[in-house]
Amino acid sequence: MSERLKKGYLQWRCRRGTKELDVILIRFMDNHYEQMSDDELLDFDRLLDNQDTLxxxxxxxxLVPENKNDKHLVHKINPKLADKV
Incomplete structure (x- = not known):
């Protein structure tokens, strides 16, 4: 596993500067990191490249992500959205 996929690195990237996003992303990491595949972790790392407002x-x-991997992760982070799209 590369350094970019290690839990500490991704947790650091989850600290966004807004309390709401910090709570959402860090809680997701705490609950799902161990079960995520390397591909999902890479997708999550890429998801974190997006602007906070997006x-x-x-x-x-x-808004709905255009990228299917982003859409999958957004639904995993907030399962209530799966019904809307």
């Missing part, structure tokens, strides 16, 4: 809009259901 992540927030995705997690709130205001």
């Amino acid at each position: 992540l927030w809009d995705w997690f709130c259901g205001h």
